[in-house]
Amino acid sequence: MTAxxxxxxxxxxxxxxxxxxxxxxQHVAAYAADPTVDLVALSAMEEHLLxxxxxxxxxxxRYRDWKQMIAEADLDVVSIATPTFLHAPMAxxxxxxxxxxxxxxxxxxxxEAAESMVAAADRAGxxxxxxxxxxxxxxxxxxxxxxxxxxxxxxxxxxxxxxxxQGIPGMGTxxxxxxxxxxxxxMDIGVHMLDMALHLMGEPEVTAASASTHAEFGPLGxxxxxxxxxxxxxxxxxxxxxxxxAFLRIDGGxxxxxxxxxxxxxxxxxxxxxxxxADGGASIEWGGPPSDPYQRLNVWTEVAGxxxxxxxxxxxxxxxxxxxxxxxxxVRSEDWAAHDGSLALRRARVLDAxxxxxxxxxEVTVEN
Numbered sequence: 001m002t003a004x005x006x007x008x009x010x011x012x013x014x015x016x017x018x019x020x021x022x023x024x025x026q027h028v029a030a031y032a033a034d035p036t037v038d039l040v041a042l043s044a045m046e047e048h049l050l051x052x053x054x055x056x057x058x059x060x061x062r063y064r065d066w067k068q069m070i071a072e073a074d075l076d077v078v079s080i081a082t083p084t085f086l087h088a089p090m091a092x093x094x095x096x097x098x099x100x101x102x103x104x105x106x107x108x109x110x111x112e113a114a115e116s117m118v119a120a121a122d123r124a125g126x127x128x129x130x131x132x133x134x135x136x137x138x139x140x141x142x143x144x145x146x147x148x149x150x151x152x153x154x155x156x157x158x159x160x161x162x163x164x165x166q167g168i169p170g171m172g173t174x175x176x177x178x179x180x181x182x183x184x185x186x187m188d189i190g191v192h193m194l195d196m197a198l199h200l201m202g203e204p205e206v207t208a209a210s211a212s213t214h215a216e217f218g219p220l221g222x223x224x225x226x227x228x229x230x231x232x233x234x235x236x237x238x239x240x241x242x243x244x245x246a247f248l249r250i251d252g253g254x255x256x257x258x259x260x261x262x263x264x265x266x267x268x269x270x271x272x273x274x275x276x277x278a279d280g281g282a283s284i285e286w287g288g289p290p291s292d293p294y295q296r297l298n299v300w301t302e303v304a305g306x307x308x309x310x311x312x313x314x315x316x317x318x319x320x321x322x323x324x325x326x327x328x329x330x331v332r333s334e335d336w337a338a339h340d341g342s343l344a345l346r347r348a349r350v351l352d353a354x355x356x357x358x359x360x361x362x363e364v365t366v367e368n
Contacts, residue, residue: 013076013328016041018066018090020049023104024081026133026320031079032057033321034328041073066090070097077331079131079324080104084187085180088113091128092120100127100336102327106191106351107344109182111367114341114348121340128341129327132195136318136326139284139297143275144200146299146312152277160197160273161259162189167269168217168242168262171224176238183355184240186213190260195347196284197256197273203343205251210363211354213241223263246354249363258354 015031017024020042031039041061044050050062063069070078070093080090080103088108091101101121107130108114121128134140146152169188174180181187198204217223218238243261250256270287280301288294299310318325330339349367357364 010036010332013037013331014040014074016043016061016069016073016075016078017081018043018069018078019081019104020044020046020053021081023131023320024079025053027079027081027102027131027324028053028057030321030324034325037077037328041069041075043069067093070094070099075099077102077328083174083180084109084182085113085174088117091117095120095124095126095128098124098126100129100327100331102129102131102324104131105133105195105344106130106182106187107341107348109180109187111345111348111352114345118341118345122337125336127327127330127336127339129330129339130341130344131320131323131327132192132199132344133318133320133323134192135196135199136320136322137284138315138317139286139295140196140200140273141318142297142312142314143273143282143284143299146282146310147200147202147275151280151299151301151310152275152282153279155201155275155277156254157276158197158201158255158274159257160193161257162193162269162271163259163261163264163266164189164269165266166223166263167225168223169225171218171221171238176218176240178239181240183351184213184215184218184244185242185260185262186211186244186246186258186354187240187351188262190244190258191347191351193260193271193273194258194350197258198347200273200275201250201254201256204254205346205368206248206256206350206353206366207251207368208249208363208365209246209350209353209357211244211246211357213355213358214243215241216243217263218242241358244354244358246357248350 015037017027031037043063043066054062061073077100078094087103094101169175242263246258248256268289272285274283282299286295353364353366
């Protein structure tokens with residue numbers, strides 16, 4: 001324990017990470033860079049990743065079996081960055097072992113599985129958090145401050161979307177199988193935009209969803225990440241959507257439109273959140289071709305009866321590092337009952353309602 005830690009009464013936390021794909025690597029880097037954390041254990045099926053990141057960060061505990069890691073590594077906190085269908089069983093086991101848990105988004109493949117995770121956190125009296133890293137963007141933080149200042153007034157309408165020109169992940173893998181992923185583009189990247197929009201709007205309740213899903217690229221082997229045409233493996237059909245749209249009713253009469261696609265005939269990737277308030281409007285946009293990407297934040301209102309455009313100061317993006325730091329702050333606060341994953345569960349329930357609406361062709365009430 002350092003002198004600073006002794007002075008603050010802060011104990012070093014022992015951390016582990018399950019899953020060493022791209023997202024898991026971000027968690028590893030965040031823990032390794034935190035001077036108040038000891039990264040002591042990693043778990044992955046891939047031996048070369050265990051060796052690479054274990055050696056890079058001098059991690060003593062390296063496990064092919066995540067259950068063994070939870071049982072033996074003497075952890076305080078653990079991050080879970082594995083395929084979606086594994087989040088619930090892994091989080092539940094870790095919580096029951098007395099660990100605080102940070103899991104990747106989406107929270108789980110269904111709202112029912114997400115509910116089981118919250119119940120486990122409540123029983124264990126431990127923190128359960130979900131890493132919505134895009135809400136840690138600098139432009140999102142700046143726009144949230146604008147909303148809180150009251151410049152926009154009451155927000156009654158919003159639109160948000162993440163549209164890819166070509167970006168179906170893991171064609172023929174767990175990403176494109178319903179049982180393991182829970183869904184396609186809406187579950188994978190649409191949940192980011194849903195989270196950002198509701199966060200910016202001040203966390204209103206979504207009361208009903210009317211949605212539609214389409215699969216026009218994946219079943220033909222088109223739209224795979226990094227390739228013009230992907231080869232779908234025999235026996236592993238494309239079971240999820242590659243485009244989804246949703247009309248969401250907000251408590252109090254507001255409306256949120258959500259659209260998301262893994263592959264679509266557009267010139268380049270586009271992401272946006274647009275808010276319409278009684279006293280002003282605002283928009284975050286980013287995307288564009290790799291050779292000329294753009295990122296914009298604009299606020300429109302009036303000052304002394306004159307139209308005005310504001311340019312808020314945008315700080316650095318926090319991404320996964322800040323998501324991990326926020327999780328650790330919740331753990332150190334010891335107000336653990338307030339951080340049981342309920343907010344992420346609300347996102348899961350909205351997604352469930354969207355998929356149910358797409359299946360039935362009717363508006364579906366969101367459980368709250």
